Amino acid sequence: MPVHNSEIADKFDRLADLLEIENANPFRVRAYHNAARTVRGYPRSMSDLLDDGVDLTELPDIGDDLAKKIQSMVETGKLPLLDEVEARTPPALSELMKVEGLGPKRVRALHLELHIETLDDLKKAAESGKIHEIAGFGDKSEEKIKQRVEKFSGEEKRTKLIEAEDIAKPLLEYLKKAEGLKDIVIAGSYRRRKETVGDLDILVTAKKGADIMEHFTGYDEVDEVVSKGVTRSTVYLRSGMQVDLRLVPQASYGAALHYFTGSKAHNIAVRKMGVKKGYKINEYGVFKGDERIAGKTEKSVYDKVGLPYIEPELRENRGELEAAKKHKLPKLITLDDIRGNLHAHTKASDGHHTLKEMAEAAAGLGYEYLAITEHSQSLAFAGGLDKKGLLAHIKKIDKLNEQLDGIVLLKSSEVDILEDGALDYPDELLKELDFTVCAVHQKFDLPRKKQTERIRRAMDNPYFNILAHPSGRLINERDPYETDLEKILEAAKDNDCFVELNAQPQRLDLTDEGCMMAKALGVKISIATDAHSTSDLEHMRCGVDQARRGWLEAKDVINCLPLNKLLRLFKR
């Protein structure tokens, strides 16, 4: 069982937390966190990189020492230094640091003074009123800890982007009513269109004297006001979502927007570039000495460090700064580039609308084509069509196409990939289709090698065209099944197959990193909604967001092609 990047990253983060509690050199602590971020976000597994003989010190923030530690973890699953540290500092202390308001210093104090090691210890200590006796803690701290421990669930919950939108939109409408408000924008990972967001960062500018903060904390969805200041306030909404509101002068709007959009790694890298040029960059602007020389727009900030504007979706320090320096940034795909949708269901399997209704909805979005991809015969529980049923459906589509104007329905099927890699219909039936969308829907728990081989074998079939939702994950609900994505993409490349970026907001499968890997390997992508209703068709925008995070351009995406060119791609 190969070690996942996330496991390596978690170990580095835990080690960093414990070292911080032990009062280690803060820069050493940061080095471990930085390495964790690099490893967690890396599109290829450390294990595969080592197999290929890649020198890990080439990766950002990985030096000789950490490269060795990663190698040790890949080979043995162990990080000896972590074991060593955990032997003298209780491992659960790093959990305590996740409680809001508790950092390394206070966790250390709680441990030294009251021998608190676990959440349970902390809860008891708070209830028995021992905490306020420690130097640096008072009655308020004790009370807050008591409340926070009560609410603490242990896991940091990130909210799916589309759910965050549902929370953000009414709040934004409410905030816009504030007296004296000028600009308002949601920054942070929401603006970078990350698939999940941890909190909402809202940036505003306003007329002098306007009481925006009062208005904000008075929102009727506010559950708790964490802090409230002149330029910054933090609240929790009833939904559990944390919202930060920041107020900056208009002259600083661009610098603040850049700062609060992040990512942190991108910001730090840009700041470092500023320092090299003798500037200081913060949320108020770019400064040369005391003089503000830029900051009204984001572009002005990039300008000062000698870079072109970088789209928010790219700001992850995953090579965008290097690309920008060389003027090689991708021209990111937009929703307008999309000409059709290659994955949709109707009432014939598990969809909610008829062929005609789906066709008209797709035409209404300005599409040239919509592919009808009912489930195949093995997927009985999702209304999969048997051979006869599919043939009849094909005829229905032919007939409807004669009546339709401006849009063409493509005859396809979401064909199951069986456990042995065979497709769920015989070839003589598959050849009646314009193309196929093939997918794994059962036997999610095969070992990595077998699962990978299953999909690769399926691609050997000349009627295999697009691999749908390649990992099967459901965000926050179901883990991806174990595969070697790189090997699958290589097989797709070799067999002239394509890979889907499923735009369902709970799937978004490929990931952004998967898109980057596909692009690097020369595999083109279908961004498709897997629509089960007419309204689902509008989830295309979610897929496009994810594609943009994955550096994709219109030329990388097959459903940006006109119909005649698209169909040529499916002849293998």
Add this chain to the structure above:
DNA sequence: GCCGTTTTCGGCCCGACTGTTTTCAGTCG
């Protein structure tokens, strides 16, 4: 512990808010 068209040693992003303090440490983003 990482990193280097000034450096292989000496830097490492920085400002706001809170609470516990009498001038600032701790935490957060």
